[in-house]
Amino acid sequence: MTKADYTLYTFAMSHYSEKIRWSLDHMKLPYREVCMTPVFHIVPALRMGGRKQTTVPILVTPEASIQDSARILDWLETHHGPLDLIPAALRDEVMAVEARFNKIGRDVARFLYAAGFGEGDDYIVKLWTDHASAGQAFVIRHSFPLIKWSLKRQLKINEAGVARARKRIGDEIEWLEARLNSGHRFLAGDQFTAADITAASLLAPLACPDQHPVYRAPEYKSIMREAIEPWRDSAALDWVRKLYSQDRGEIKFQ
Ligand SMILES: N[C@@H](CCC(=O)N[C@@H](CS)C(=O)NCC(=O)O)C(=O)O
Structure with missing residues (x-):
């Protein structure tokens, strides 16, 4: 292949x-x-x-x-x-953990955009246009207020929506910490599986691992500061950063 x-x-x-x-x-x-x-x-x-x-x-x-x-x-x-x-003996466990972290993906996005929109608008435009042609970048820049309005509606970025997102993310972070506190290094069985990849990837925008070209950028961390703050020093996000440094290595978008 x-x-x-x-x-x-x-x-x-x-x-x-x-x-x-x-x-x-x-x-x-x-x-x-x-x-x-x-x-x-x-x-x-x-x-x-x-x-x-x-x-x-x-x-x-x-x-x-x-x-x-x-x-x-x-x-x-x-x-x-x-x-x-996805080891056969752990399949159900892996799938259950995958499903629980898949569920908070939208909440993480909702929470980040809520923190980033406003002061971070210029940087968000930059992120959205990094891989765009000149014509696409022109359209994004000029229609940003409309796109932002529509994304806010679609993701329910309002006080109640953001509060619900914070609660749901917090619940999963607590679950992850309870798992770590019970002596486990991994989230399904005692080996690295798709459960760990899912949890770490979906929490990576909050953990800002050094290996990820977008999430490690100082400008990103600065505009998302408010979103990252509640859990920045938590054991759960430390675990995400450790997994990235041990198992992920430097990421290159191809
Ligand atoms: N359930 C989907 C969710 C994927 C998802 O929400 N992707 C976002 C980016 S992180 C997206 O494509 N948003 C643009 C859109 O919905 O049009 C999956 O697991 O792949």
């Missing part, structure tokens, strides 16, 4: 995309990555995903085009299994 066989469509700053990028890297499966530009991803995502959904990640292979990180993991297990990331 060559790099050209599999293509992963992502956003550079997407934590669900990072979950699949990390899984493919761990599996040493060659792939090409296409970092998309928000708004301009909508039509291709609808077409590639074929599920009336506009989300990334999407993995395109010669056999199928798969949208949604959980479905991509399932597909990888079927076509490249058995995977050491």
Whole structure:
């Protein structure tokens, strides 16, 4: 198999995309990555995903085009299994942990944008246009107020929505800490699995690991300061940073 066989469509700053990028890297499966530009991803995502959904990640292979990180993991297990990331004896446990952290992905995004919008608008425009053509960047810059308004509605970025997000993220962080306090290094069984990749990737925008080109940037940390603050020094986010330094290594968007 060559790099050209599999293509992963992502956003550079997407934590669900990072979950699949990390899984493919761990599996040493060659792939090409296409970092998309928000708004301009909508039509291709609808077409590639074929599920009336506009989300990334999407993995395109010669056999199928798969949208949604959980479905991509399932597909990888079927076509490249058995995977050491989903050991048969731990399958149910891995899937349960994957599902619980998948659920807070939107909350993490909601919480970050709530903190970043305003003072961080210019930086968010920069993040959204890093992989854009000149024409796309022009459109994003000029329609940013409209895109921001629509994202705020879509993600329910308002006082009540942000409070609910904070509570749900806090609950999962507490669950993770209870697991660590009971002497475990990993979240399913005693080995590194897709459960650890999912939890660490979905919390990475809060943990800001040094290996991630977007989350480690000083400007990112500065505009997300308010969102990161409640858990910055928690054992859970320390665990995320440790996992990145031990198992992830430097990430390069391809
Ligand atoms: N359930 C999906 C959620 C993915 C998701 O929410 N992706 C965000 C980026 S982190 C996205 O594509 N947002 C743009 C959109 O919904 O159009 C998965 O696990 O892949």
